[in-house]
Each structure stands twice: as structure tokens, then as C-alpha cells.
Amino acid sequence: MEKQVAIAVKDLCIGYQEKKQFKDLTKAFSFQVKEGELVAIVGANGIGKSTLLKTLSNENPYRGSVKIFSKEIDTITSPNLAKYLSSVGTNYQIQSYTRVEDVIAKGRSVHTNWIGRYGKKDLEIIKESAKKVGVENLLQRFYNTLSDGEKQRTLIAMSLAQQSNIILLDEPTAFIDYPNKYFITALLKEITIKENKTVLFSSHDLEVVLTYADKILLFSETEVEFLNKKDFLEEEQILKLFNHHQLTKEFQNTLVKQLLEFYR
């Protein structure tokens, strides 16, 4: 079956609103993500990765066009958008008496009635989602007592429970040990293959990005590029990730060479 285009971005400038004026963070860029693709967003801190994720979930002003299943996002109401797209942020400060199952259940809220009561089907989906990420034994635990890896898996289960076609994740592998980094990214890959979902995640962990991602969205000082793995593994591209004024050019070049040798 022909894969549909899930996200179509055309001449997009991300940025922020300041005194009724839109300030650009990036030059205009375009890309298309199909169903079942795992896309990693890489680039320096503060360069706009999170802003892009917020823009895609219509939480941020933008210039240009962002279409989700060929509908412009700012014309979709938020309950409708939530059925197509779920997003997992960082910095959740969850109340003490919140159990893992309650957190996952939040993903169901867009499907529940006006009062938000969970039906039998919702409870089944919550259990199923927990099982997929391997937290089914932790459902009754309080969220705040979990380890960082378990917390991240719970949040992924929450967005799985939302049953959206697209899942956005902001740095799901931050603060997480190696086994969990690989487990979580492999899980995202599995979701794209088995359930034909589109997953975009930002990350600073090149090893998992290069192991699992289908496409890479590279944020650099000058532009935003949408690359496949082969094009990304070129010296000039990787160099952009190491561009920093406190590192000498020589040192940057050595680093990149070492890295490329390692990954090729």
C-alpha cells in the first residue's frame, strides 16, 4: 500500500512572537515525513529543536505551511489535532499521588466523554500500551518513585494510549542509561514498523540516532536540512554538529574523523 505523507512542511520559519512581530529562529526549510518513518532531530542546544516540535503540535506561532495529513495545522481544532498527533515533552512535574496508570490514562482523555470517565475499552488500551513499553508491572506504582528510564517509558505509553498517527518526543533519551536509551529508541522504531506510526524525536545521542532513525533533521547555525542516513554521515554534515566557538577547527576535524571511522 502506498504510504501517505504524514507531515508536510513547506517554507517553514520557526520562531517566536515578540511585541506582535514574528522573529525567525531559522531560515525557511521544507521536508516531508511519510507514515511509518522514524525521524531524529539533531543539533545544538537552543537551536530550535524543541521549538520545531512545539510548532508541529500547533503550540507555537510560525510562518510558512505545516500540514498534517494534508490539513494545515492551524485550521484543526485542538481536540481533533490531538487525535492525529500526540507529543511527549520534558519537565513533567507530576503530583505525588499520581499512579503510572493515571499518567498513561491521560492519553485517553481526548477519547473520553465530557466528564472524562474511562470506559472498559479505555482501560484495556491503557494496559495494552503499558505492556508495549514494558511498564505493565508498574501500573500501581506512584510515578514519582520510578527511575528516569521507567518514567520515559510511561510517557511513551501515554502517547501510545492516545492512539495518534504521529508521535513527537522531545529528548526521550536524555538522562537515561545506555540499555534504556537503546530500549526506548528501539521501541520507537518498533512502533513505526508495526503500527505504521510516524515518530519524530529530538536527541543528542548520535549512537541511537544512527542505529535506528530512518531520516535525520539536522539543525545547524545556517540552515535546517532533511537528510537520509547516508548523506548525514558526511564530514561536512557531522562537522555542523561540532561547530562551537570554543573548539578549534583542528580539534573539530579530528573529532569528526574519529566519529565517522567509528560509524562507517
Added chain:
Amino acid sequence: MPNRSLYFISLLFGLLFVFNLSMGESFISPQELFQNLFSDSKINLIIINFRLPKALTAILVGVALSVSGLLMQTLFRNPIAGPYVLGISSGASLGVSIVIMGAGLTGIAFISNISILVGALIGSIGMMLLLLSILRFVKDIMTLLIVGVMFGTFTASLSAILQYFSPSFQVKSFVLWTLGNLSTVSYSQLWIMFILIILSLILVLYSLKGLNILLLGSDNLSNFGINKRQLQISILISTAILTGVVTAFCGPIGFVGIIVPHFSRMLIKTSDHIKLLPITALLGASLMLLSDILTQIPPNGMVLPINSVTAFVGIPFILWVLLKPNNKIGI
């Protein structure tokens, strides 16, 4: 567990309700209560005219204040938020003091229940709007609390100025009002309270879903299909009405709104508002019935002001919340 807790609290509530009717200047045993329920006896008159409206008022006050406390603790993500601490009650008090004493100063001698109600509602909604607008600039919860306390002091000094220039009988009626009183509410006022509280509770039901999402942090609302602005406004209106209507008729009653939501969370160990709401409402009603019973401790028909009793119960609890390290009470 929530179900068993619900039965337990319902039982407690029933017992306190009957006991509350028994207590008063003369003790009427529950047995006598039931025997005289449908007769024209003197006991029946006492119950119908004095004790029943007071008990019903206590129930409504408890429900309204504790539910509004629950909403505010979630909205402001703050374990010691409540209508009293954040100055919502002070806002209502200022409205009422302007109505009671301002009326005297301007020569308009006419003070109706409705004008007190309107004054209280304008005051509480105004304060809530002020807090929400401050919440846009400061994310820090402590700042918000300080603002609440400052506003409380500010309204107190405004009231003091009004008192200074007012004739003594009006000052007395205002001071009596600030002490809190459950026994002056008439049946017609009870109806007004009941209808307004029910209306805002319906609004609360509509906000339940959003309230649960708010527990994740307010930035994430739209990802779950919740309209942030709509949710904030409906919480604003319902808390302001719940607090305003109680303050108008019974005075600024403190601490019930803070402690009851904590009791409910500790009891059923969940943060799910669908489960918390009925428990909080029932516990709030029970606590007010109990406080009202405690006001009658002094002998010879003397009665303590209800506000002192709730403060005696509430302040140690709040200190415990603030001072106990690593307690699981946090929101």
C-alpha cells in the same frame, strides 16, 4: 479503595449530621429527633427553624470551600493554595465591607442580602482575575502566595479605613460577619446558596478532564485536546462563585479549603479528580458539621465563632504540610 472510603465517609457524614442536629442549647437525643420528626412539637420547631438550616448551611459551606480549594491547588500547582490563603476570601470581604459600611457612608441605608452577595462575588472574581494575570508573569508559586497575603493585608487596611469612619453599629455588624456565622442563614438564602453552588459544581464537572491534565503541567494542555483558556476561565468562575457565595452569607471562613483536599488525597491515594471530587465534597461537609459541633463546647449556650474553630483545626495542619520534610502531600 476509593469505594470503601466513600462508604466510610458517607457514614461519618450521616452520623455528624444527626449529631449536629442534636447539639445546641439543649441536647436532643437522636431518638427524640426521629420521634418528633413529623410532629408539631416544640422540638420539631427548634429543629426545623434553627438547627436544620444551620446544619444545611454547614454542609453547603463545607462542600463549596473544599471543592474550590481542590480546584485552586490544582490550578496553581500549590499544596497550600486555598480560597483563604490566596486572598479570594479577602477579595470577597472587601466587597462586603464596601457594601455594609460604604452604604452607611454614602447615606444609602439599604443593605440587602443580594447587594452583599453581589459585593462578595465581585470581590472574589476580581481577586481571582488579579491572581491569574499575575500567573502570566510569574511562574513562581511563592510569589503568588505572597501576593495573596499582601492583598489580604491590603483589604484589611481598606476595611479598617471604612470601619474608622463608620458608625459603631455598622462596624459591629461587619466584625460579626468576619467571625463567620452559620446560624443567620435563612431558608431563602439557603436556596440561593444551593442553586449557585450546584451551578458551579456543574461547571466543575465540565472541568474535571482538564484538571486531570493540569496535573502534568499547564503547558501540555493542547496536546490532549484541552482548551487552556476555556479551562482557566471555567475554573476561575466556579471557584470565585463557590467562595464568593459562602463568604457573602457566612463570612470569610478559613482553612477548610486547604486541608480537606489534602485529607482526601491522603485517604484514597490518588490525584484523579473524578475520584477526588465526591470524597472532597463529603469530607468538606463533614468537617464543617464537626466544626459547628465544636463551636458549642462552651457551656450555658455560649457559642465560639466558627472561624476560630476552623483556624484551630487548620493552622496546625498547614504548618505540618510546610514543615515536614519529604512529605508526600505536595501537589
